[in-house]
Amino acid sequence: MIPAAFEYRRVGSVAEAIAALSADEDAKLLAGGHSLLPLMKLRLAVPSLLIDLGGVPSLSYVRDGGDHLAIGALTRHCDVERSDLVRRSAPLLAYVAGQVGDPQVRHRGTIGGSIAHGDPASDLPAAVLALEATLVVEGPDGERTIPAGELFLGFLETSLRPGEVLTEIRVPRSPGGWSFQKFNRRAQDWAIVGAVIATAPSGRPNVALVNMAATPVRAAATESALAAGAGTEEAARLAADGLEPPSDLNASPEYRRHLASVLVRRGLEEAAARDGAA
Amino acid sequence: MGVKIVVEVNGTAQSHEVEARTLLVQYLRDVVGLHGTNIGCDTSSCGACTVLLDGESVKSCTVLAAQADGRSVTTIEGLAEPDGTLHPVQSAFREHHALQCGYCTPGMVMAVVSLLKENPSPTESEVRLGLEGNLCRCTGYHNIVKAVLAVGATAGATAGATAGAGAAAEAGR
Numbered sequence: 001m002i003p004a005a006f007e008y009r010r011v012g013s014v015a016e017a018i019a020a021l022s023a024d025e026d027a028k029l030l031a032g033g034h035s036l037l038p039l040m041k042l043r044l045a046v047p048s049l050l051i052d053l054g055g056v057p058s059l060s061y062v063r064d065g066g067d068h069l070a071i072g073a074l075t076r077h078c079d080v081e082r083s084d085l086v087r088r089s090a091p092l093l094a095y096v097a098g099q100v101g102d103p104q105v106r107h108r109g110t111i112g113g114s115i116a117h118g119d120p121a122s123d124l125p126a127a128v129l130a131l132e133a134t135l136v137v138e139g140p141d142g143e144r145t146i147p148a149g150e151l152f153l154g155f156l157e158t159s160l161r162p163g164e165v166l167t168e169i170r171v172p173r174s175p176g177g178w179s180f181q182k183f184n185r186r187a188q189d190w191a192i193v194g195a196v197i198a199t200a201p202s203g204r205p206n207v208a209l210v211n212m213a214a215t216p217v218r219a220a221a222t223e224s225a226l227a228a229g230a231g232t233e234e235a236a237r238l239a240a241d242g243l244e245p246p247s248d249l250n251a252s253p254e255y256r257r258h259l260a261s262v263l264v265r266r267g268l269e270e271a272a273a274r275d276g277a278a
Numbered sequence: 279m280g281v282k283i284v285v286e287v288n289g290t291a292q293s294h295e296v297e298a299r300t301l302l303v304q305y306l307r308d309v310v311g312l313h314g315t316n317i318g319c320d321t322s323s324c325g326a327c328t329v330l331l332d333g334e335s336v337k338s339c340t341v342l343a344a345q346a347d348g349r350s351v352t353t354i355e356g357l358a359e360p361d362g363t364l365h366p367v368q369s370a371f372r373e374h375h376a377l378q379c380g381y382c383t384p385g386m387v388m389a390v391v392s393l394l395k396e397n398p399s400p401t402e403s404e405v406r407l408g409l410e411g412n413l414c415r416c417t418g419y420h421n422i423v424k425a426v427l428a429v430g431a432t433a434g435a436t437a438g439a440t441a442g443a444g445a446a447a448e449a450g451r
Contacts (some may be wrong), residue, residue: 001320007303008281008298008344030345038322040299054345069283078334102411103393104325107334108341187410262437 003040010052014059014138014165020051022140022163026131027051029165031074031113035107035122059112059167064088068134069093069171075111077124078103090171092178092198096127099180102188116166118151118158118215120246121190123182125152125216130198130208133171139164152215174198177275179267182210183259185250192250195219195239195263197271207269210244212260217241222264232272236265283347288356289314296343302336303327305343306353314354314384318413325412328385328392329353335392337411354384357391366429367391376425378416386412390426399434402427 003101003200011017021027025244030036031054039045062083069089071080079216080086080097087094100114100123114124115135126137128148135146140163151158160166176199182191194210204227205220221241225234238261245256280295288308295310306312306329315338318326322340330352352381357365367390370376377383386409393400393408400408405426406419414422 002301002304003299008342010344010347028340033342033345034322034340037342050342052345101322102325103408104328104335104337104389104411105322107331107336107392187407188321204444216418 003037003043004043004046006040006047007049009049010055012055014167017051017053017056017165017212018138018140018163020049021165021208024049025162029053029113029116030073031110032076032108033113034101034109035113035117035119053165057149060110064089065170067173069173071169071171073116073166073168074110075112077106077109077111077114077158081106089173090131091179092174093127093131093171094194096123096180096196099123099182101140106189111169112166115151115169116158116160118156119190120152120155120213120215120217121211122190122216123180123194123196123210126194126196126208126210127180127198128169128171129216130196130206130219131171131174132198132200133169133202134207135166136168136170137164145166145170149218152217155214157215172201176203177205177271177273179270179274181263181267181270183263193245193256193259193263195260195267197264197267199275205268207239207264207267209239209243209264211259212240212256213243214246217243219260219264226268232265232268236261236268239264281344281347282335283344285343285346285348286350288352289350289370298342298344300340300343302329302341302343302346302351303338304347306338306351309343312353312355316381316384318381318385323413324382324385325389326382326385328388328412330360330392333392333395335389335411346425352388352391354387357387365391366432367394367425370425370429371422374421374425374428376418376422378414378418381413382414386414386422390422390429394426394429394433399430400426 026048030050030052059072061072063070077097133148180196182194190208196208200206221238222235240257240260245253316326318324322337327338
């Protein structure tokens with residue numbers, strides 16, 4: 001399968017990328033390409049111009065930002081997975097990065113690319129939701145930040161404006177318990193359903209779900225029940241409340257609702273056990 | 279519009295003008311003329327097209343040739359010595375009959391070379407996880423894992439011989 005024809009430009013800086021992106025509304029940014037190129041091969045995406053960020057090495061880093069961890073958008077999954085700093089300060093994120101696709105995918109795919117793509121079936125968008133991360137974007141009007149909870153608007157639709165480039169992911173230090181439960185048939189498949197549990201700055205568990213709606217989504221009913229003092233089992237049963245999970249070859253909406261409850265229960269139990277052990 | 283690229287393929291600089299949409303695997307097979315890299319699923323699932331990009335395994339059906347500009351690519355043809363001496367991973371695959379129909383083999387071998395670079399003496403479970411991106415349509419995984427473990431054990435023994443008993447214990451964990 002060959003993508004439809006497009007123009008290709010490799011840029012050397014974020015400013016150059018913003019200029020190129022602003023000049024052509026059908027242009028797309030190319031990072032690792034492991035979300036975009038498969039869509040282009042299926043002709044589900046037909047950009048006029050690919051702006052390759054591969055020549056912008058300044059966007060690949062992990063830094064200690066004090067109360068948070070700053071990760072450059074072009075940092076590859078394998079580098080997030082292996083980073084000692086990420087493992088210490090946000091072990092959930094290092095673990096989730098190591099569960100994306102397979103080794104070959106993790107050698108190419110980037111954290112920024114995966115988040116900006118906004119696929120509800122991808123692991124990292126749900127992880128940044130649960131971790132209450134902040135996204136730093138640069139655009140024609142300068143820099144702004146977007147809370148992860150305000151990024152995902154619809155299916156593959158984000159609040160990134162035309163001409164904006166995601167440059168950094170800021171993850172609050174999260175020393176509490178955590179868990180990622182991914183249910184799939186083969187390693188390289190998307191999760192049929194996934195559940196991410198992170199400890200919020202408030203100390204309570206945040207719960208985010210993979211592949212349970214048109215966007216990555218928080219399990220609001222479970223979180224409220226836990227806040228109101230419900231037990232794990234009872235709160236987990238509410239995981240899919242108010243959600244309309246998709247139907248596909250792998251699973252019906254009913255089955256996904258069931259999986260969400262089971263995975264959230266397992267996740268809450270594992271997170272509590274880790275919290276106790278820490 | 280064509281894109282001018284210079285790619286080091288198996289140690290030799292290759293310079294071509296390609297269409298922007300040319301995939302790395304097409305470039306290797308149709309432009310450079312190296313047919314050892316197979317196309318399997320063409321959807322970044324099966325790993326048959328795995329090659330090394332700057333020494334790390336990638337699925338060449340999901341990389342643009344343009345993205346390899348200025349970088350080095352190693353294919354299955356680039357593993358053996360010029361005199362024909364097989365790479366240790368190739369020898370181990372032969373020794374342990376780690377192939378049946380052979381279609382997945384080039385990609386499987388390249389994925390193993392990358393895995394062993396990152397983890398020279400993996401456990402069986404680390405081998406199986408490390409090869410999760412490669413499918414064998416004959417389901418011949420058992421002997422593939424045996425071959426990888428054999429190379430890993432040799433690497434551990436060699437490290438021990440040169441660095442003393444402590445390193446051997448560490449490498450053979």
